[in-house]
Amino acid sequence: MKELRLMKGNEAVAEAAIRAGADAYFGYPITPQSEVLEYLMAEKPYERTGMVVLQAESEVAAINMCYGGASCGKKVMTSSSSPGISLKMEGISYMAGAELPCLIVNVVRGGPGLGTIQPSQGDYFQATKGGGHGDYRMIVFTPASVQEMCDFVPLGFDLAFKYRNPVMILSDGVIGQMMEKVELFEQQPRMTHEETIKAAPWATTGRTKDRERNIITSLDLDPSKQEKHVMKLNDKYNEIEANEVRYEALQCEDADYVITAFGSSARICQKAIDIARAEGIKVGLVRPITVWPFPKAVFKELSKKVKGILVVEMNLGQMIEDVKLAVDCKIPVEHYGRTGGILPSPDEVVENLKKKIIGG
Amino acid sequence: MTEEIIIAGFGGQGVLSMGKILAYSGVMQNKEVSWMPSYGPEMRGGTANVTVIISDERISSPILNSYDTAIILNQQSMDKFEKTVKPGGLLIYDGNGITRHPERKDINIYRVDAADEAAKLGILKVFNMIVLGAFLKLKPVVSSEFMRKGLEKSLPKRHHGLIPENEKAVNVGKEIVQPIQVLK
Numbered sequence: 001m002k003e004l005r006l007m008k009g010n011e012a013v014a015e016a017a018i019r020a021g022a023d024a025y026f027g028y029p030i031t032p033q034s035e036v037l038e039y040l041m042a043e044k045p046y047e048r049t050g051m052v053v054l055q056a057e058s059e060v061a062a063i064n065m066c067y068g069g070a071s072c073g074k075k076v077m078t079s080s081s082s083p084g085i086s087l088k089m090e091g092i093s094y095m096a097g098a099e100l101p102c103l104i105v106n107v108v109r110g111g112p113g114l115g116t117i118q119p120s121q122g123d124y125f126q127a128t129k130g131g132g133h134g135d136y137r138m139i140v141f142t143p144a145s146v147q148e149m150c151d152f153v154p155l156g157f158d159l160a161f162k163y164r165n166p167v168m169i170l171s172d173g174v175i176g177q178m179m180e181k182v183e184l185f186e187q188q189p190r191m192t193h194e195e196t197i198k199a200a201p202w203a204t205t206g207r208t209k210d211r212e213r214n215i216i217t218s219l220d221l222d223p224s225k226q227e228k229h230v231m232k233l234n235d236k237y238n239e240i241e242a243n244e245v246r247y248e249a250l251q252c253e254d255a256d257y258v259i260t261a262f263g264s265s266a267r268i269c270q271k272a273i274d275i276a277r278a279e280g281i282k283v284g285l286v287r288p289i290t291v292w293p294f295p296k297a298v299f300k301e302l303s304k305k306v307k308g309i310l311v312v313e314m315n316l317g318q319m320i321e322d323v324k325l326a327v328d329c330k331i332p333v334e335h336y337g338r339t340g341g342i343l344p345s346p347d348e349v350v351e352n353l354k355k356k357i358i359g360g
Numbered sequence: 361m362t363e364e365i366i367i368a369g370f371g372g373q374g375v376l377s378m379g380k381i382l383a384y385s386g387v388m389q390n391k392e393v394s395w396m397p398s399y400g401p402e403m404r405g406g407t408a409n410v411t412v413i414i415s416d417e418r419i420s421s422p423i424l425n426s427y428d429t430a431i432i433l434n435q436q437s438m439d440k441f442e443k444t445v446k447p448g449g450l451l452i453y454d455g456n457g458i459t460r461h462p463e464r465k466d467i468n469i470y471r472v473d474a475a476d477e478a479a480k481l482g483i484l485k486v487f488n489m490i491v492l493g494a495f496l497k498l499k500p501v502v503s504s505e506f507m508r509k510g511l512e513k514s515l516p517k518r519h520h521g522l523i524p525e526n527e528k529a530v531n532v533g534k535e536i537v538q539p540i541q542v543l544k
């Protein structure tokens with residue numbers, strides 16, 4: 001039988017990393033994600049599975065330790081919150097360039113700058129549009145429950161290795177700090193050295209006589225070669241866009257209007273939809289689960305039948321740009337957001353749906 | 361059944377752990393639960409509160425602005441949360457340190473003098489369990505059987521010896537809770 005526990009999102013992500021057979025976690029404390037490192041230190045996975053847990057001297061050090069571990073074909077993870085993720089951005093760009101698998105967890109807090117320690121979704125642009133420099137993409141999952149904080153860890157590792165690309169779990173202070181019931185999956189063994197060589201033939205596992213040496217780098221000073229490399233990355237991104245889109249659509253079948261939100265905002269909007277439906281408003285919810293690749297097709301389809309879309313985010317308007325592109329501006333798309341660590345309430349969402357979409 | 365609860369008081373009163381025991385008891389009884397704390401610098405010596413939802417269905421928003429039940433353990437929390445109880449809902453408070461008693465006419469109000477009772481028992485730490493008992497008497501959302509399991513899961517094994525003491529405190533809370541205003 002699977003194990004049921006009451007856990008914080010931060011604890012669930014940590015336990016899931018151990019159970020997914022991660023080889024190493026490198027982190028640095030910052031509110032509201034410090035429980036990831038705390039849980040791992042208390043749990044001592046080096047005694048359970050041999051997984052390394054290390055508090056690095058900084059966020060920059062932690063992401064570069066990930067670069068090193070991933071270069072050797074290891075399953076590595078780091079986590080932080082917004083200001084710390086900004087520090088990691090150089091490393092993430094390098095990993096994307098060098099095609100290294102890595103799982104990065106961002107438990108977002110309010111910005112810009114040091115901002116606040118309360119929840120926010122202000123890092124959407126950073127996660128989906130680059131953040132680091134260069135033409136690169138990162139697969140971005142947005143958990144809306146503690147269960148998803150757990151489930152996206154093994155999935156994230158799988159996709160990171162499948163596509164040799166960094167994967168981010170874009171969470172926030174609500175999902176990180178709240179406790180919910182979690183069904184934990186069973187312990188998966190860590191890969192042996194032989195399995196690592198097989199799963200990551202590109203990794204620097206020690207050259208053997210039957211192959212050339214593997215080189216891990218993001219540098220190519222020859223423009224023709226660099227262009228070819230970026231085009232190869234682009235082919236990979238196109239493949240990801242074709243195969244890895246995930247979303248959830250609730251009560252959209254008969255909907256006149258749609259609310260769309262990701263992560264904790266989507267939870268608040270579920271309640272808003274219950275309130276609006278009780279008043280006789282036919283409204284559905286689209287919850288993007290991956291925000292890159294973005295679920296464009298579902299919005300394009302819905303734009304043929306619904307009268308308008310309200311985008312609800314804990315920021316001042318970021319995902320709305322992707323929604324507008326997806327519907328080609330054919331129907332009204334409006335935004336409602338709170339920022340600075342303030343959460344939108346279900347009542348406010350309903351009020352804004354009426355004011356900006358139904359009345360407008 | 362969905363019960364939306366806010367528990368609010370001082371940091372150190374056991375507000376968060378009381379919510380956790382209640383939520384874990386819900387898990388053991390195969391309910392859906394969520395536990396959302398206030399977090400941040402305000403917790404140190406200041407006020408602490410936690411939203412607990414126990415339901416038979418998938419829980420939508422873990423963050424609410426009105427509640428079926430408010431459990432209020434200091435004056436600041438009374439000022440902040442009395443108005444958030446849904447009409448017809450329940451407010452439970454400990455009179456210790458309360459200078460302005462609840463004034464709403466459209467809710468059920470009960471009082472539990474848990475701080476005094478804990479002092480009488482000589483175990484101040486069971487204060488929050490006395491309060492929990494008062495709540496469970498009025499809203500039996502989890503049975504005592506599953507509450508024991510919740511306690512076992514919430515407390516580290518080295519503290520399992522304290523479970524009978526905690527259960528006793530819950531029963532005390534059930535006995536001493538008194539009605540102040542009951543709607544017809």
